[in-house]
Amino acid sequence: MHYVYILITIILTVYGQLVVKWQVSLAGAFPASGWEKTVFLSKLLINPWVVSSMAAALLAGVAWMAAMTKLHLSYAYPFMGLTFILVLILSGFFFEEPMNWQKTVGVLLIMGGIALSSQG
Numbered sequence: 001m002h003y004v005y006i007l008i009t010i011i012l013t014v015y016g017q018l019v020v021k022w023q024v025s026l027a028g029a030f031p032a033s034g035w036e037k038t039v040f041l042s043k044l045l046i047n048p049w050v051v052s053s054m055a056a057a058l059l060a061g062v063a064w065m066a067a068m069t070k071l072h073l074s075y076a077y078p079f080m081g082l083t084f085i086l087v088l089i090l091s092g093f094f095f096e097e098p099m100n101w102q103k104t105v106g107v108l109l110i111m112g113g114i115a116l117s118s119q120g
Contacts, residue, residue: 005067006079012060014086016053018094023049025095078117081110 031037091097
């Protein structure tokens, strides 16, 4: 079950990152003046989608705590690298962000690191 908690943590973390990017993109450019920044951020903080991403972060933290009751941190934490891979792939799919050879090599290195560190 502890691996399920890690999976839940990963899924909720990726969800939160994608939702924040989506909603910030819809909100437009970050304003220059102090008051406009406050209004901009306040609107985002009450946006139901952004609130759901914050709730996902809280639940991810709870799932992580559950995983930590059974696993060593040094064993479990490398799996969080999967968030980098998923966010990279999904940001390309949902936001048409570019995928280049450097990102591809980076993902392969992350995958190799996860595979290597999960053996010990």
